[in-house]
Amino acid sequence: MPWIILIASGxxxxxxxxxxxxxxxxxxxxPTVIFGIALIASMGGLAYALRTLPVGTAYAIWVAVGAALTVIYAMATGAESFSILKVLLILGIVSCVVGLKLVH
Incomplete structure (x- = not known):
C-alpha cells in the first residue's frame, strides 16, 4: 500500500x-485552490509512505513521477515544445525509478 500511495502522491x-x-x-x-489541495495531499501521501519506505528511494520516486508527468502534460497541452530527446530523457527517469523499486 505505501508504494501505491507514493505513486499517487507523485x-x-x-x-x-x-x-x-x-x-x-x-x-x-x-488554480491556487487546486495547488493548495494537491500540495497538502501530495505531501501527506509522501509522509505516509515514508513511515515504511526508505527516504532516499521514496523521495526520488516521488520527484521522478511528478517531474515526468509534469513534462508530459506540458508537452501534450502545448505549454512546452515536444522533442524526441525530451521523451527519451523522461523514459530514462522512469527507467531509473523502476530500478530503484527493483533494488528496494
Whole structure:
C-alpha cells in the first residue's frame, strides 16, 4: 500500500506544479485552490509512505513521477515544445525509478 500511495502522491505533485504555473503567482483563485489541495495531499501521501519506505528511494520516486508527468502534460497541452530527446530523457527517469523499486 505505501508504494501505491507514493505513486499517487507523485501524480499529485504534477497536479500542484501545473496548478502553480497556472495560478500566475497566486493571482487566480481556482488554480491556487487546486495547488493548495494537491500540495497538502501530495505531501501527506509522501509522509505516509515514508513511515515504511526508505527516504532516499521514496523521495526520488516521488520527484521522478511528478517531474515526468509534469513534462508530459506540458508537452501534450502545448505549454512546452515536444522533442524526441525530451521523451527519451523522461523514459530514462522512469527507467531509473523502476530500478530503484527493483533494488528496494
Amino acid at each position: 501524480v499529485l505533485e504534477a497536479v500542484w506544479a501545473t496548478a502553480l504555473s497556472r495560478s500566475q503567482g497566486f493571482t487566480r483563485l481556482w
